[in-house]
Amino acid sequence: MLAQQRQAVIAERVRSHGAVRVAELVEEFGVSDMTIRRDLETLADRGLVSKVHGGATAVDIGSTDEPGFAAKSVRQKEAKEAIAAAAAKLVTPGQAIALSGGTTTWTLAHHLVGVAGLTVVTNSVPVADVFYRSGRGDQTVILTGGIRTPSDALVGPFAVASLKSINVDTLFLGVHGVNATAGFTTPNLMESETDKALIAAARKLVVVADSTKWEIVGIRTIACPDDADVLVTDAGLPEEARAALREAVGQLIIAGEDNR
Template sequence: MLAQQRQAAILDRVRATGGVRVGELATEFGVSDMTIRRDLDLLHERGLLAKVHGGATAAGSTDEPGFQAKSVRQQAEKAAIAARAAQLVRPGAAIALSAGTTTAELARRLVDVPALTVVTNSLPVAEILHGQGRDDQTVVLTGGVRTPSDALVGPLAVGAVRSLHLDLLFLGVHGVTDRAGFTTPNLLEAETNRALVAAADRLVVLADHSKWGTVGISSIAPLADAHVLITDDRLPPEARRLLTDRVGELVVVAGTGDRARR
């Protein structure tokens, strides 16, 4: 078993049981205690678990609210972020929208952009775009297992995405932190999102201020992988300073949704 596979299995165990012991993991995987400790050190540094004496426990949130529950949160901020993100889309582009309520807001602002090809693993995004009945717009919906956030994830989704080459990915995330980067509480969704990141020339992350400081159990990408991060003006000053240094471009919009500013 490769180190990455072993670490993913450790995270699965932590998520399922709430905690693990070094000795038990070493026996299960047929490696030394030192190897397991190095795995735990790496996962701890990424903010994915918390090291304790003799093992590790869960760190961050594994709670995954449903799409409807999330859709009523930070509505003005999400609308403003989506409006700014739509300005990055050019006619004829091949883009991807991950699952999420902010990406669904973005989809509503793309219905009039001509000749788009949109790849998505989000059922709400696909429904919004397909409902317009546009002949000049192509919507590609991946297959997969449906999550609480109405994302299609798993091997079918990953396989479909890996064959594609995209201009832009608009990525919605559960959490943003310095150590863990962009995260989600769903391990399969993280894998599908990583495939989307790899398929796109440019990564645009859509994350309102409430995502800052939240850690999902699985990392999607480090902060430095984002070419653009669009957020709102309620983001704390210290977070703005850090993100300005880490991401390619930080765009801060006014949360009222009627104007945007850098």
Template sequence: MLARQRQAVILEEARRTGAVRVSDLVGRLGVSDMTVRRDLDVLASRGLVEKVYGGATSISSRSTDEPGFEAKSVRQRLHKEVIAVTAARLVKPGTAIGISAGTTTWTLARALEAIPGLTVVTNSIRVADVLRDSAQLDRTVVLTGGVRTPSDALVGPVAVQSLRSLHLDIVFLGVHGMAEGPGFTTPNLTESETDRALVESGRRLVVLADHTKWGTVGISTIAELDEAHVVVSDAELPEDARQTLGEHVGELLIADVPSVTGDDA
């Protein structure tokens, strides 16, 4: 297969599924790891895909575009891990917390393993799966009902009604984008309504958002910047973003990434 043909196959797969992995492409195309990476470099240089750790994701700028969970899970992986560890330090044993859907909040769920006595309410199937497999026998996990979205969130009237009757200590919110004016946003209208109900159920709101979320705007606002008690981001967050967030949110926590490879950027 010629290079142009391989790249067409890779691009088609990235657009169909939202993401491709080098390991999968090696087997499918019958070429070496280095050949696949060179093809991804070509596609990235043309602005057709974005290289991430272990592969690439499709590129789209529309406010209603919503990549699937697998596509988002490989983006900014190291940044999400340090953000999750930093956010987990805000959780005390025996508290009731809410966790929204998303890959950063899914990473947070894994970082909560050692904290005993938690009651966790979530509309994320992925988060619930992580917490269900926890070794903490005194943990209570409440999964709201609802209709499943591309990000594996459960949304809609059933989820909203469930959340409106709850009173949580902290709500951890993952977002598609954040910007001055629109605030914290999502590309899914139904998910925004459910997320707003989750936000309203908590006494404190902690937003988890890596640096790539700054300046990204989804179609629907979940919360204004002023509503966040804490925003946890990473060290690559631009200075103008830090200044703006510092003027609006209660506290901005910056998590350091020990080392970042080119594929993770």
């Protein structure tokens, strides 16, 4: 078993059981104590577990907890890069697209600055800044107004009103959590209304979410799983989650894998 696969199993075990012990994992996987400790260190660095003496426990993520943009931007960087590269292939020159707030959509923006003739609607200050700094004269960027959240998204009544008369081909939506029952969720009530307005403005919904978002449930549902035409995630998503999401979303794309 590859280290990434083993770590995905360990992370899922912690989510379902609340805690794991190093000794039990050593026996189960048939690897050294040091290997398991490195696995737990990696998972802790990714924010998936909390290391304790002799093992690890689940990270307590509340339904209204919302980390700031800077804190989120250093998490799961490799996964977000892979997701962004895969999602960028869904964009063609001349399209009108929307990008919601979030560090995955911000990463995607860097992959889209080279696409000619784009019109980009966003409620994310960092996303708008990426396109602004690219200096392309053939791209149009529309930034909604609104109240700024900890994740540097603009939300609230002004943002919603500005989106009501806009129509785009595709929305790329970043989310706080993904759950088979609760759907795609956010910890910010006002952001949920703005995200719903973005969804209403788009003919196609593409959700971009790394595998650590699985089974995290924010206080408000933005959309149901079957509302998503495409969900782009990474190879760390557990097999049972893949099966559930393939049944629910229009298309599941695992970045870096053959999705034919």
